[in-house]
Amino acid sequence: MIEALLFQGLVGLSEAMYLWMVAAGLSLIFGVLRVLNFAHGSFYMLGAYLTLTALRAFGGNFWLALAALPGICVIAWGMERFFLRHVYHLEVAYQLLLTFAFVLIFDDLTRLVWGPVYQAPPTPRGLDRAVSVLGRPFPLYNLFILGVGVALGVGLWLLLERTRWGRLIRAAAMDREMASALGIRVPRLYTAVFVLGALLAGLGGALSLPIHAVSPGMGELIIIEAFIVVVVGGLGSLTGAFLSALLIGLLHAYGIVFLPVFEMALAFILMAVVLILRPWGLFGVREG
Amino acid sequence: MRRRDFLKAGLVGTASLLGAGALGPGEGGAAPAAKRLTKPIRIGGQAVMSGPLGGYGQFMRMGAQLAVEEINRAGGILGAKIEIEFRDEELKPDVAVRNARYFVDVWKADFLIGIDSSSVALAVGAIMPQLDRVLVVTHAATEKLNEQLVFKQGIRQVFRISVPVYQDGILSAMIARDFPVRTWATISPDYEYGHTSWKMFRETLKRFRPDVEFVAESFAKFGTVDFGPHISKVMAVRPEAIFSTEWGGEAVALVKQAKLFGVFQNTKAWMCGMGAAMDVLEGLGKDYPEGAWVSCRYWFQYPNTAENRRFVSRFRERWQKYPHYVSETSYSAVYALKGAVEKSGSIETAAVAKALEGMTLTTPAGKRHIRAEDHQAVYEVPWGRITHDRNYPFPILTDLRVVPADQYYRHPPFA
Known part of the structure; x- marks a missing residue:
């Protein structure tokens, strides 16, 4: 019994990693740019689709195909540089409208370029098998995803806490005008953060490609959950995003076992409870 | 009225006269087949x-x-x-x-x-x-x-x-009764179609095979991409066979993930009512495990x-x-x-x-x-087993099982 529960939990944690990769970028972008980017899920989708195209071009080698991910950076750069930048000083409603417009545009472009039908390339060789965990077969690919997710978490922490660039980002997040006055080139920093966030989501999408079926609109499915993760964890807090992604992964996995009827509602209930008791999120900073 | 319109009217008039005349006296009601429709x-x-x-x-x-x-x-x-x-x-x-x-x-x-x-x-x-x-x-x-x-x-x-779901829920059971399987579990969609098919399958199979047990079920919401928690939930009780009515991209994701969880090595049978849909065959391609039992609503070779x-x-x-x-x-x-x-x-x-x-x-x-x-x-639609054939760019069906439709369709008055 205990083993079955641990196994179920491990499955939940591994699948939470996709959510974490999307939520990390969403939270980072919100924390620094103060923009709630609805189109963030689109980067997840585009990451999957660009990798898919590269996969076909490179004769099915998944690792080589990941080289297509910088394409995400170009798209994100264009979106920030030419569009988003013009609405930073406007009301939130404008930002939501603009980023929502991008959701529709990206969805339709994806449909035009890759077709409306879902696609599902094979699982990369070497990772398409199970290993024994707690006496039962567990997908090696899920272990790999867990590893990537944790490594990304550590990497991001080091980047933000231990590098000069990270200090600049934190400074700009805390007080944009002061940072600017001190000679930090804030617009350029914003672009970089936006591109980094998009790349994280794109990586999540790319890594989901071998075991999910990708289709236009897949971005919307994950962005809603990613929003919940960010709200629960605390807007702008990466630690919060990581832990709340894990929490939601576990809620899913155990909800399916113990409360299948309410399973879908559990994440929303969690969010509601957090918003009532701790509106700034579990790891967020209370403002004002 | 211009000349052309006049001619047109004349033609139509003549045609209709001819048409009426063609019926001739005594032929009573016009034969429907002779009727012409005017609008698209x-x-x-x-x-x-x-x-x-x-x-x-x-x-x-x-x-x-x-x-x-x-x-x-x-x-x-x-x-x-x-x-x-x-x-x-x-x-x-x-x-x-x-x-x-x-x-x-x-x-x-x-x-x-x-x-x-x-x-x-x-x-x-x-x-x-x-x-x-x-x-x-x-x-x-x-x-x-x-x-x-x-x-x-x-x-x-x-x-x-x-x-109708008779294909997924009743015919499936008529085929499954011959399997050397005693415990079944399902991973199916959490709506009308998924619940009804599973219920029909259980009721029908139980009639043929009172020894069979249904040991686990997990219903996945529409839009599920990660079937992992569903797979690990039902596999925890080690069923001998899995019945599923997932379809489209969700069936593809389910099969791929089930493979990674070693489900196909650790069970004796896999049945999926819509698993022979062309999109699933194309979607899974070489990843489709040989021998899986699948059906659909029309199979192009039958x-x-x-x-x-x-x-x-x-x-x-x-x-x-x-x-x-x-x-x-x-x-x-x-x-x-x-x-x-x-x-x-x-x-x-x-x-x-x-x-x-x-x-x-x-x-x-x-x-x-x-x-x-x-x-x-x-009408009849077969169930069959997945096989890989180099003549087709997707897996096809072999070992087709066809049962006369009358035997597995429910009949009015549906008592």
């Missing part, structure tokens, strides 16, 4: 065209489109050309009801076809008396459509050309008739693809309407519905008999 016939189709199951809409449209092109090239229906338009039902009843109203009220559709989701079919079916058009459902499989809506509530406008071979080759010529089952059902739906309009000599709903009742059609999927009582087309 409009067919409004709807299917899911977006999202993870969006492939269905494309395939459905291809089939209907092919039928329309063939018929129009051959002179139309009683001289009238067919016009067809498709809209996205999004698997949402409210959207589909809006589409149906648009088609009838604004676009002036004469007939409606399509619909993928069971709940959508029930919602649209319920307003058909009000819209008063014939609706031919080409995919949604809930037995409530024919058993309740048509048979019990008497909604005469609704028909279904495709197989039956081996001239009709079917001709349809497959025409379809491939037109679309460079093998037909999906919804391509065949929508193709046959258009032909069924053609047959009914020609038989009744009318496009009036009551007349066409009456003509469809009891009609037997020769279609690519074989002979279809449309039962008068519940408006359900009765």
Whole structure:
């Protein structure tokens, strides 16, 4: 019994990693740019689709195909540089409208370029098998995803806490005008953060490609959950995003076992409870 | 009146005189077949065209489109050309009801076809008396459509050309009874179709095999991409076989993930009612485990008739693809309407519905008999096992099992 529960939990944690990769970028972008980017899920989708195209071009080698991910950076750069930048000083409603417009545009472009039908390339060789965990077969690919997710978490922490660039980002997040006055080139920093966030989501999408079926609109499915993760964890807090992604992964996995009827509602209930008791999120900073 | 108009009027007048004259005295009521329709016939189709199951809409449209092109090239229906338009039902009843109203009220559709989701079919079916058009459902499989809506509530406008869940829930059990399997579990969609099929499967199998036990079930919400928690939940009790009614991209994701969890090595059988849909075969390709038991609503290699071979080759010529089952059902739906309009000599709903009742059609999927009582087309679709064949760019079926439809369809009065 205990083993079955641990196994179920491990499955939940591994699948939470996709959510974490999307939520990390969403939270980072919100924390620094103060923009709630609805189109963030689109980067997840585009990451999957660009990798898919590269996969076909490179004769099915998944690792080589990941080289297509910088394409995400170009798209994100264009979106920030030419569009988003013009609405930073406007009301939130404008930002939501603009980023929502991008959701529709990206969805339709994806449909035009890759077709409306879902696609599902094979699982990369070497990772398409199970290993024994707690006496039962567990997908090696899920272990790999867990590893990537944790490594990304550590990497991001080091980047933000231990590098000069990270200090600049934190400074700009805390007080944009002061940072600017001190000679930090804030617009350029914003672009970089936006591109980094998009790349994280794109990586999540790319890594989901071998075991999910990708289709236009897949971005919307994950962005809603990613929003919940960010709200629960605390807007702008990466630690919060990581832990709340894990929490939601576990809620899913155990909800399916113990409360299948309410399973879908559990994440929303969690969010509601957090918003009532701790509106700034579990790891967020209370403002004002 | 200009000269040309005058001539035209004269021609029409003469033609109609000739037409009336041709009947001659004593022949009484005009033979319906001699009747000519003056306006184009409009067919409004709807299917899911977006999202993870969006492939269905494309395939459905291809089939209907092919039928329309063939018929129009051959002179139309009683001289009238067919016009067809498709809209996205999004698997949402409210959207589909809006589409149906648009088609009838604004676009002036004469007939409606399509619909993928069971709940959508029930919602649209319920307003058909009000819209008063014939609706031919080409995919949604809930037995409530024919058993309740048509048979019990008497909604005469609704028909279904495709197989009901009897295929997924009853025939599956008739095949599974021979398996050396004592414990079954399911991972299926958490809506009408998934629950009904599993219930039918359990009830039918239990009748044949009282020793069988159903040890676990996990129902996945629409839009599920990670089946991991569902797989690990049911595999925790080590069932000997898995029954699933996931479909489209969700069936693809489920099979891929189940493979990673070693499900196919640790169970004796895998059954999936829609696992032989062309999109799933293409989606999984070489990843599809050999020997999995699958079915659908039409398999392009069955039956081996001239009709079917001709349809497959025409379809491939037109679309460079093998037909999906919804391509065949929508193709046959258009032909069924053609047959009914020609038989009744009318496009009036009551007349066409009456003509469809009891009609037997020769279609690519074989002979279809449309039962008068519940408006359900009765025909056979095989179950079979996945095999990889180098002559096809996707896995195909082998070891086909066909059971006479009468033996696995439920019959009116559905006691």
